Amino acid sequence: MRSRVLGASVATVLALSACGGNLDDSASDAGSTFPERAVRVLVGQDAGGSTDLIARALAEPASADLKKPVTVLNKAGANGGVAAKELAGAEADGYTLMVFNGSLAYITPLAVAADEAVDINGFEVVTGVSQDDYVLVANPKTGFKTVKDIVDAKRPITFATTGVGTGSQLCQELLFAQASVDATAVPFNGGAPALTAALGGQVDVAAVQLGEGQSQIKAGKVTPIVTFAAERPAYLPDTPTAQESGYTALVQQSRAIVAPKGAPRETLDRLRAAFQKAFAEQKYKDFNAQRSLTPNEVDGATLLRQWNASRDTYRGLIEKYKIDLSGKS
Amino acid sequence: MDSLSPVLDGFAVVLEPKNLLYCLLGVVIGMLIGVLPGLGPAATIAILLPMTFGLEPVTSIIMLAGIFYGAQYGGTITSVLLRLPGEASSVVTVFDGHAMARQGRAGTALGIAAIGSFTGGTLSIVALTLVAPFVAGFALDFGPPEYTALALLGILLVATVSNGGKVKALIAAAAGLLLATVGRDDFISVERFTFGNLSLADGLDFVPIAMGLFGLGEILYNLEERHRATQAPAAVTDVWPSRADLRQASGAIGRGGVLGFLLGILPGGGAVLSSLAAYAWEKRRARHPERFGHGAIEGVAAPETANNAAATSSFIPLLSLGIPANATMAVIFGALLIQGVTPGPQLVTEHPELFWGVVNSMYLGNVLLLIMSLPLVGLFVRILRVRPAILAPITALITLIGAYTVRNDVFDIGLVVFFGVLGYLMKKTGFDPGPLVLAFVLGSLLETSLRRSLLLFDGNPAGFLTRPISGVLLACFLLVAVLPAARTLLHRRRAHLDRVPSGNE
Structure with a gap:
């Protein structure tokens, strides 16, 4: 007023x-x-x-x-x-x-x-x-549903980032370093190509912004694993945050x-x-x-x-x- | 017949007067911005986005889609008349299109391009209607290794499409590949050839290079020509393609349409590769390949059909998977979101009226574009009658403004001038700028895809051969690379054998 x-x-x-x-x-x-x-x-x-x-x-x-x-x-x-x-x-x-x-x-x-x-x-x-919160998504064929699944798989994984020096890279690097997962970053040019790579199974996981991944998550084409938010975003209430899973990776x-x-x-x-x-x-x-x-x-x-x-x-x-x-x- | 009813409902949506009107508005805007070099459909749609806020989702997307494929029609006009390719996908049209214009057959070139564009667009919509759900997955099967193989194949084709000497074409292509490395490295943040200039951090853009080498280079060269010998502008003889022209081009249109549809589905680079591949295919199967580059009508028909078919099929990944295939699709994706519709795998089932309304509007849009462009051909070719003393500065001005609008950066104007001088020198020394520009476009695709693939394969190049699609594409690459050499060898031996018995007599 x-x-x-x-x-x-x-x-x-x-x-x-x-x-x-x-x-x-x-x-x-x-x-x-x-x-x-x-x-x-x-x-x-x-x-x-x-x-x-x-x-x-x-x-x-x-x-x-x-x-x-x-x-x-x-x-x-x-x-x-x-x-x-x-x-x-x-x-x-x-x-x-x-x-x-x-x-x-x-x-x-x-x-x-x-x-x-x-x-x-x-x-x-x-x-x-x-x-804008980042969410880690996995191709359903990997069978990954939680960070624990990734750790227990005991194999090297590949992850798509939206580019070098982006939040998408930082949050995943932090998570995998703390979880001691042997992970290789594959940089793409933006959110859409990174997500496409995860959808097509070219990489195991990708971190994208919530708005970009939401429709594919809802359609069940990718599995949300964790968000890198401070607390569970209202838009994705059932997915734990990295913090909850025991990792320090708050990236937005x-x-x-x-x-x-x-x-x-x-x-x-x-x-x-x-x-x-x-x-x-x-x-x-x-x-x-x-x-x-x-x-x-x-x-x-x-x-x-x-x-x-x-x-x-x-x-x-x-x-x-x-x-x-x-x-x- | 349940599966057909949403399709028919889609037609009902299109035929609502409001949607008809916005479809017309979209294609008219599209055609205009296609004629203006530089201003691309992605930027135009972004600017017009606020206009769509008050519209229904289907109406707004019908209009925005119209801008996109309308621009493909308009882009041909400057390629043919002024040797100014507005987009990477119409670079190959320049070769024969402009040669035809110089022979006074600009009308024929534009006419056949319009007919080809219409056919390509329409065929692609029919295919989209029938097979969209089945082919959508194709886009996902294409990972970095497949793009690497495709880009390699494309670069090989670049060498075959050029006119003039093979060695000069290879030198130009190598220069193009080198230019593609300029900018901040996408994988490790290191600056390459940027000289500390932030405007170069993201690398060079296609538009200033193409406009400089083709457009400005051509103007400079012609100015010099005019001083030496007064060359009258070619008289515009026939405005319409004759029946013989149509017959000659029909095969090219059919093949271009199929190639365009298939490659257009691929996110990133599909349209460029389709026009290039369509042109290379025609040249390869032609009985007299030497006609190409000197006004072969198939050399206009094939790529123009292919790029329009590709423009239409690039809607498939967006509408059926929720993946934007190119910059324009990304803006339309954004427009859908603003409208409260999230493009994704469920779009067809959740919003059938939107899906089929947009798809069916493209039939109508293509008819409108054909009706608009054919009579305009006669008008546009008159541009060629304008005296060079007037036409050249206007073209140069439009080129510079166009280059500026891409990134709103004055630096790009300087780039056009630089590449204009380079284009002039290339033309004087017998280098064709075509391979340079095309190799430049494919170079970054090749480099990033190759490096991504190697990251995925953990550094083992054998991975390329174990994946079915990339394996097949690499086999094609070998075939295209080795076959001509083998054929010449065989030819020589046969000639030799023929000569041996004759020597015995």
Whole structure:
């Protein structure tokens, strides 16, 4: 309700300023006249992927609230590194934003050279968006139903990942290292090919995002083994988490709306209000349910804490279990 | 006849006026973006996604599907007229399509492409209706080892399709394979030939390479030609394919349709391989293979039929397994999700009206495209009458904008210019850019599939031979590679034997 009032007052201000008056209005600072033109949202992945769909699902309702177009611009490359670089170089006025993938901030730096890593602390976080849980699935022909089955099989296994330096790789490496399973990672280019490899029995298991695997799990074409979530996701209540099975492998994909460092506080607040309004829309909630996304609509400071903590935890874990995410070992 | 009733209900869905209208809208948009090089169906569908929010699922997918296969029709036009292949699957169309245009037979080329596209699309839908559930599993049987064998076979075909010297074709293909290695390694995160440039981290894209080598290279070369000898633009003689043309192309259309349907089912690379294989097949079985590259009508008919058949059959894995076969299918997958429909193995039983509505809309869409494209052929060929002084800069501009829209990256414009100069130099020195571009497309498929396979086989290459499909494909590879050599050898020996008795007399 509060944000609707804010939206209405912005509209009034805009209307007044269009008439050429209101110069003495206290609301004429940068924050409340924002936005005066279209807002651009960069997406570091190709059109059609999860991140892109989230950006597009948010752009429409956010634009309705901001009363200016919110356009999505795909700049795929380097796991989102290309878009992050563009964002870092953009003017810090709130007109250029990005849907930032958590993995770029807390997993990719563990796999690539230090000078290529992107530091999320060099940006302003507008708002957290949602989390996507990973699920380990097996081809039914393997007979694997639990992690114990995999361990008891006492044979080397192959696992598909969605790429090098992704959450899909990290969670499986952590699990198999702790379970002492002789497992070979086979990187694929994204969730769909990794899942297809498990469906076709090319690999024994694969870890994919819940939304990607859900329909195949429901159809019984793949068996869910564990999720890597903190607690059982509402979308998959009967599958244990890795934690429950006794392994430390809490890995999630998380997404946030991010602006260049130094964007004015009022502008960031105005944007957060607009996105919060978008989060509240029933259609957006339905979208989350459809994609099995768990809302994580926290403020910027909380999100930074979450992501920095994840990065430090993962760094500790891969050192402890001697995992090399770069795939060179 | 219970099994037929959902199919017929599907027709009822298509014939609702609203669905008819959106089908028309989809194919018109598709055809337009097909004509614009660079802007692909995947990006267009993503941009138009919000438009579908208010529509029923079946209506929105009918429209989005129309954009996808409509683009296949439109892409031919620039390949033939301007030597600008908009997508990897129409690269081979350039060889004979543009040669025909230079001979004043652009209308014939476009006409036969439209007829081939229609036939390929329609045959593929019939096959989809009848056998979709049975062939869907085919997509799953294709793992990394099978793709490795297929890519190897494809690269071998690249060498056979090119015109001019074999050695030059091999050099160009090797350069293509080398270009395919640029970018961050998919298996170990190491940068290869990126020179620290983030725009190169994901490797080079097909579009700037093809547009530079073919489109811009051609423009530069023609500008020089014009200075030397004033070459009048070829008069456009016959706009319609004659009955003799049709007869000559009919076999190619049939074979292209079958190849396209089968290869299109494979996720990733199916459409490119199908057009390439269809072209190679025609050239191989032709009595005068030397006609190819100089305006052989089969060289347009076969790949154009194949890529449309492949476009249609790529819906099979999406609709019957829930696996998106290419980037466009991935966006349509997303669109279905937004509509509250989860594509997966149960789609046909849970939403028969959606499945059959979309499938049957493609019959209609193909008829619409044929009706639209035939009269437009006459209009489009007039582009060739525009003076080069006007046409060349416009084409160059469209090319540069098109390359930019793929990734919204200015760097790609620089790439087009670079490859344009390279294309010009290649043409001057007698190198055909075709093998380079095709080897580039297949190179990354070969490398990633091979490395994945070796991971799966624990480093033992014998694994390729123990899997039935990859074993058969590798046998085909050997056959194609060895047979011509054996034949020449046999020929020579026979000639030798013939000469020996004659020498005795």
